[in-house]
Amino acid sequence: MEKIEQNLIPTRTLADGTRIPCLGLGTFGSDKYNAAQISAAVEGAIRAGYRLIDCASVYQNEAQIGEVLSKLFAEGAVKREELFVTSKVWNDRHGDGEVIASCRQSLADLQLDQIDLYFVHWPFPNYHAPGCDGDSRNPDSKPFSVEEFMGAWRQCEELVDMGLVRCIGMSNMTIKKLEEVLPLCRIKPAALELELHPSFQQPELFAYAVAHDMVPVGFCPIGSPSRPERDRTAEDVVDTELPSVAAAAKAHGVHPAVICLKWAVQKGAVPIPFSVKEPQYIANLKCVTEDPLTDEEMAAIAADDKNCRLVKGQVFLWPGAKGWQELWDEEVPETL
Secondary structure (H helix, E strand, O other): OOOOOHHHOOEEEOOOOOEEEOOOEEOOOOOOOOHHHHHHHHHHHHHHOOOEEEOOHHHOOHHHHHHHHHHHHHHOOOOHHHOEEEEEEOHHHOOOOHHHHHHHHHHHHHOOOOEEEEEEOOOOOOOOOOOOOOOOOOOOOOOOOHHHHHHHHHHHHHHHHHOOEEEEEEEOOOHHHHHHHHHHOOOOOOEEEEEOEOOEOOHHHHHHHHHOOOEEEEEOOOOOOOOOHHHOOOOOOOHHHOHHHHHHHHHHOOOHHHHHHHHHHHHOOEEOOOOOOHHHHHHHHHHHHOOOOOHHHHHHHHOOOOOOOOOOOHHHOOOOOOOHHHHHOOOOOOOO
16 A cells, blocks of 8 residues: 655644644545445555544444544554544534533544544534435424524533543534624634535635634535435536546646645645545545646636535425525525
8 A cells, every 4th residue: 555654745733733634534424335434444544644534423433433543553553643533513412511422422432532623513403314315304403593503612612621622613604604603702613614626615715714713624625426315416516527627637647536636735725535445545645745736727726616515405404494595694596
């Protein structure tokens, strides 16, 4: 197996000085890969040089990943302090004391004493069963509530105080929501996880995050070809087929997916691509160490933004909501 040297992999600096690798391995297997396949990919990726692993309780594989981490630590393949591990609290655990309990469960599953960065996965307590279809709706779902969200965030702050997590972050937010909650935070979010790929660049939200000292962590960085069927629509754009991405791939002699990752890293984001295939995850990490895109290529990709959101979140809609756009504080188009 090819191994990428650590000194070649750039890092980002969080607001408190903590360093985070510029690219990590996502572990959301969607409905296509099981926990055994994903944990095996985590092992292979760490052996190849990955030091950032992005986890979440709802992915239902943290216990298997924990077994891998324990094995790698025991044999000296990697030291705990060399790894940066993230996790997230799921929507059904926002209640009083539940965030802390969920984090403790993730720590137990991952066999760690501390999580490096812990996210509030979604800004709603709206729950859906794993693997549900896109038409599923929970009658208990409700719109965003500053008070409810801050109840969950206060527990995240307490996790920092307790030493169970180093840093905390937010995910799937909008500028409107951030403007409502940031002034209320005792501990500011160190990172913002958001959907980010060439056909969905979210320039305003990206700039807002950077201006407020939140490192943008980008999910779906190559357009999430393995995303669940419920998140697919006929209008979706395929990032690897964008003219700017295809042209850069031809010029550099690489797969278009590699161009998507180079673009994200050169923008200043931390993409977290998912792959269980060794040649792919090695190529994903190696690409950030060599042959950068030109300014012209970066500009061409920026101009190719299609505002194509792939993860619409419609399963979190509440009774009376008109469309998924309401989750993102956008106007719902009038139907014909």
